[in-house]
Amino acid sequence: MKIGVFICHCGNNISAAVGVELVARHALRLPGVVCAHTIHHACSEPGQLLIQKCIREKGLNRVVIGACSPRVHEATFQRVLVQAGLNPYLLELANLREQCSWVHEDREAATRKAIDLIDMAVGKVARLQPLLSSKVDVNKRTLVIGGGIAGIQAALDVADSGHEVVLVERTPTIGGNMARMDKVFPTLDCSACILTPKMVELATHPNITLHTYSEVEQVSGFVGNFKVQIRKKARLVDMEKCTGCGACTLKCPIKAPAEFNLGLDKRGAVYIPFPQAVPHIPVIDKSICTYVLKKKCGLCQKICPTDAIAFEQQDEVLEEEFGAIIVATGYELMDWTVYGEYGHGKYKDVITSLQYERILSASGPTGGHIRRPSDGKEPEVIAIIACVGSRDAAHGRPYCSSVCCMYSAKYAMLTREHLPNSRVYIFYMDIRAYSKMYEEFVQRAQEKYGANYVRGRVSKVFERNGRLVLQGADTLLGQPVELEADLVVLAVGITGTASTIALAKKLNISHDEYGFLTESHPKLRPVESSTPGIFIAGACQSPKDIPLTVAQASSAASKVLGLISHDKLETSPLVAEVNIRRCVGCFRCLDVCPFSAIEEQVLRDGSKVARVNPALCQGCGLCSAICPPAAIALSGFTDDQLISQMEGLCSQNPV
Amino acid sequence: MSKLGYFPGCSLEHSALEYDQSSRYVCRKLGIELVELPDWSCCGAHAAHHTQHKLACALSARNLSIATTLGLGSVVAPCPACYSGLKFAQTALKNDPQLKEKFKNELKLDCNAEGKVFSLVELLSQLAPETLKAQVKVDLGELKVVAYYGCLLVRPPKLVQFDDPENPSSMDDLLTAAGVQMLPWDYKVQCCGAVLAVSNPDIQLKLSGDILQMAKLAGAEAVAVACPLCHANLDLRQAQINKYCGSKFKLPILYFTQVMGLAFGASPKELGIDKHMVAAGPLLSKAGINQA
Numbered sequence A: 001m002k003i004g005v006f007i008c009h010c011g012n013n014i015s016a017a018v019g020v021e022l023v024a025r026h027a028l029r030l031p032g033v034v035c036a037h038t039i040h041h042a043c044s045e046p047g048q049l050l051i052q053k054c055i056r057e058k059g060l061n062r063v064v065i066g067a068c069s070p071r072v073h074e075a076t077f078q079r080v081l082v083q084a085g086l087n088p089y090l091l092e093l094a095n096l097r098e099q100c101s102w103v104h105e106d107r108e109a110a111t112r113k114a115i116d117l118i119d120m121a122v123g124k125v126a127r128l129q130p131l132l133s134s135k136v137d138v139n140k141r142t143l144v145i146g147g148g149i150a151g152i153q154a155a156l157d158v159a160d161s162g163h164e165v166v167l168v169e170r171t172p173t174i175g176g177n178m179a180r181m182d183k184v185f186p187t188l189d190c191s192a193c194i195l196t197p198k199m200v201e202l203a204t205h206p207n208i209t210l211h212t213y214s215e216v217e218q219v220s221g222f223v224g225n226f227k228v229q230i231r232k233k234a235r236l237v238d239m240e241k242c243t244g245c246g247a248c249t250l251k252c253p254i255k256a257p258a259e260f261n262l263g264l265d266k267r268g269a270v271y272i273p274f275p276q277a278v279p280h281i282p283v284i285d286k287s288i289c290t291y292v293l294k295k296k297c298g299l300c301q302k303i304c305p306t307d308a309i310a311f312e313q314q315d316e317v318l319e320e321e322f323g324a325i326i327v328a329t330g331y332e333l334m335d336w337t338v339y340g341e342y343g344h345g346k347y348k349d350v351i352t353s354l355q356y357e358r359i360l361s362a363s364g365p366t367g368g369h370i371r372r373p374s375d376g377k378e379p380e381v382i383a384i385i386a387c388v389g390s391r392d393a394a395h396g397r398p399y400c401s402s403v404c405c406m407y408s409a410k411y412a413m414l415t416r417e418h419l420p421n422s423r424v425y426i427f428y429m430d431i432r433a434y435s436k437m438y439e440e441f442v443q444r445a446q447e448k449y450g451a452n453y454v455r456g457r458v459s460k461v462f463e464r465n466g467r468l469v470l471q472g473a474d475t476l477l478g479q480p481v482e483l484e485a486d487l488v489v490l491a492v493g494i495t496g497t498a499s500t501i502a503l504a505k506k507l508n509i510s511h512d513e514y515g516f517l518t519e520s521h522p523k524l525r526p527v528e529s530s531t532p533g534i535f536i537a538g539a540c541q542s543p544k545d546i547p548l549t550v551a552q553a554s555s556a557a558s559k560v561l562g563l564i565s566h567d568k569l570e571t572s573p574l575v576a577e578v579n580i581r582r583c584v585g586c587f588r589c590l591d592v593c594p595f596s597a598i599e600e601q602v603l604r605d606g607s608k609v610a611r612v613n614p615a616l617c618q619g620c621g622l623c624s625a626i627c628p629p630a631a632i633a634l635s636g637f638t639d640d641q642l643i644s645q646m647e648g649l650c651s652q653n654p655v
Numbered sequence B: 001m002s003k004l005g006y007f008p009g010c011s012l013e014h015s016a017l018e019y020d021q022s023s024r025y026v027c028r029k030l031g032i033e034l035v036e037l038p039d040w041s042c043c044g045a046h047a048a049h050h051t052q053h054k055l056a057c058a059l060s061a062r063n064l065s066i067a068t069t070l071g072l073g074s075v076v077a078p079c080p081a082c083y084s085g086l087k088f089a090q091t092a093l094k095n096d097p098q099l100k101e102k103f104k105n106e107l108k109l110d111c112n113a114e115g116k117v118f119s120l121v122e123l124l125s126q127l128a129p130e131t132l133k134a135q136v137k138v139d140l141g142e143l144k145v146v147a148y149y150g151c152l153l154v155r156p157p158k159l160v161q162f163d164d165p166e167n168p169s170s171m172d173d174l175l176t177a178a179g180v181q182m183l184p185w186d187y188k189v190q191c192c193g194a195v196l197a198v199s200n201p202d203i204q205l206k207l208s209g210d211i212l213q214m215a216k217l218a219g220a221e222a223v224a225v226a227c228p229l230c231h232a233n234l235d236l237r238q239a240q241i242n243k244y245c246g247s248k249f250k251l252p253i254l255y256f257t258q259v260m261g262l263a264f265g266a267s268p269k270e271l272g273i274d275k276h277m278v279a280a281g282p283l284l285s286k287a288g289i290n291q292a
């Protein structure tokens, strides 16, 4: 046994609290240790070279590195071992940074703890065995979930490189929230002009299969080999026969609030969400169609020139396989009606920002003429309240929604273009306009378009003599202010969605309390989810504007391309293994395994024992802990390795 | 709930005697037995909680400990300020066992931290509307009233945990059950100026004037309140408001318990309605209520 120990200063991240030289000198006295060094940055080139030099010159066959968390650099140091000709699993890391120097101030105690951690690592490393990883095939198909601008961009990028893509969108059309918008900051180009061509390109792309009005039902498998069930909900319209003429949508006598227009107007039971929808094919809302409910009406069936109405259609469940998954399920506005001070939703002319987008849009419910919902009149005074449901810990929304400052300025410009005699007031807390051309955009709204910015929160909105009254404070003047307005637009905060949370559970990826998906590392792995092979893009990760969304989508696509450029993937050998001579077939492991990696195996004598599918096993160790006869061992964490680690801790090695 | 500790507080002994009278009347009618806490002391009002957290707690803890000694689980205080003080102290003692221990050892105050502190509106809201309706003897269906809750009755929401802090409805529900026409309006929790009446009367007169203005716009003939300070600002100072705002309000301000009492058949005198500055007589005659 020839063990080398390397203690990292990590600049002074570790050495500020831990006496690294003392630790190294101590290590030299431990059984099996033939050399011990301190290094300024073990992960840097000189650091790596020193470790490799020791391995070669001293003939080391086990390595202990006392540095940062294995989450940060385990892979780096494993490569160092491989390059020096050692099996990468003969390495043990002691976390002297996150679990020692960063959390302790008492230098002496921290040094003693670091010594204990090294004692344990040396104890364990002596028992480690070389492990070999196996290889699995990589499926080259990619699944994209969510058809907003993020999903569209990611799907096109992957498909353009010649790989097959399936896009699943929950609603009857792709386009997402961007399709609701009239013009988009910071250039004020028309949203439809830049989005709809992409929607068409996606639908007609030879490498892309589009499933709208569909949902992911079940996911199993692992990176390179996911198995996915997709439910195609019955549209009750035959997509082959339908030409999208829309005759049915004009005749349907039933009316319900139109989701796409956020309830500002009505749609029929058979409807196309908006004129540029892709696919441009109607869907029948089964919850209100009287033919579906009581076999009455059937008007659409009678007038359809191509006989495309198909009441008998059933949901279809597809089973597909993919190598990688991109999640791009977007955002919603939080439920602002919790704000009693703005009337809990009782005033018709207090609307959300997304509703205002529809009012501004030429294809919206008012044909692009600004009219207020209550009486259809043109408003003269329009007040915008920023940060409703953002930066408000009292309502459980401490974060900034990042786009509302910008679209508020956009509204000032568009409103004044539509109605030159109107007056626009924006009540704000701070203006956050940090991207390229953003500050200039806000300045333009003030200087060229005469937007009135009032710094302060609005404490109350109420009705007086048929007008809406806003009360608040102008914190720059230090005075209370009152404004009478005809239309109030709330810049409502962006939130993750219940649908994303449900999907995250199926995909086994993490999310935060607001429903945003969690990236694997906030700085270095921004589009990777917590599960290998699953990537995230767009507003489902955090509130963001279109430029950032598109950048993130392309980044996720490039990660996918990197993954599927391999024909085979190495699997981790740190998996559980069942000793069939000890297994009594109780299958407690089957219940606890979160990855469904435990299978039944029938022995020649007919008895049943457990078997671990190494491709599914993630090495969590739950089965090995629960197994009553201790028949399951986790490679790299076997009982004798862990006991040896404990012995290292308990042996009173002289300091 | 039928028997609980009653903390009238200083106002209800003097300037708001009629709130005390009418509260006791309504509770008696509804079968709620109020046991006035013997030897209760001032809750400290604004002075205490602006000076020192512990002092404010100790003052209210003293009153709570009297209830505990008598074995009364719950305490009700009609005045929102007293209620707020008691609730604040009780919550502090519940969340801070060290403080509770300290009060016990050093001040000999032992409070049941699990007991409940009610405002009178909250207490009566626990009753089924049928219970209230069963007591109604006089039809007040002609009376158009707005309920004014003030800043403190339903706030701060984390402490009070009762009703909506921005658009409350509990008092409206009580009075609707009593047969009154309750009108919707938007100034239910707007501040009346409170103690600024003493230090900055201009501000209070403007704020209270706004409230009366909104009540009028809503079509109200009277305002129902649940707070002695709101009452003083809107009733006692109504003439000053008129002078300051150039208005001509003559809007009776009634405690919600007085309105309920009228519905339950009490005479205005029994309920102390004759004690107000803005006479309610004309309104009551119009509504067909016998003034004797």
Ligand SMILES: Cc1cc2nc3c(=O)[nH]c(=O)nc-3n(C[C@H](O)[C@H](O)[C@H](O)COP(=O)(O)OP(=O)(O)OC[C@H]3O[C@@H](n4cnc5c(N)ncnc54)[C@H](O)[C@@H]3O)c2cc1C
Pocket: A145, A146, A147, A148, A149, A150, A151, A168, A169, A170, A171, A173, A174, A175, A176, A177, A178, A181, A183, A184, A185, A186, A214, A215, A216, A328, A329, A330, A331, A332, A353, A354, A357, A403, A407, A410, A494, A499, A500, A503, A537, A538, A539, A540, A544, A545, A546, A547, A549
């Ligand atoms: C009022 C407002 C104005 C804005 N104006 C601008 C602007 O002018 N300029 C700008 O740059 N940005 C603007 N933004 C931001 C912009 O809307 C977002 O950056 C962008 O829409 C994010 O795109 P996305 O694809 O990530 O999400 P989304 O647009 O939300 O798309 C998500 C898609 O996923 C689908 N989906 C959801 N769950 C599932 C599921 N479980 N299965 C399948 N599909 C699912 C949804 O139906 C939707 O189609 C604005 C935002 C708001 C709120």
Ligand code: SF4
Pocket: A386, A387, A390, A391, A399, A400, A401, A402, A403, A404, A405, A406, A429, A430, A431, A432, A491
């Ligand atoms: S972007 Fe502006 S308006 Fe939106 S939450 Fe952040 S600071 Fe508030």
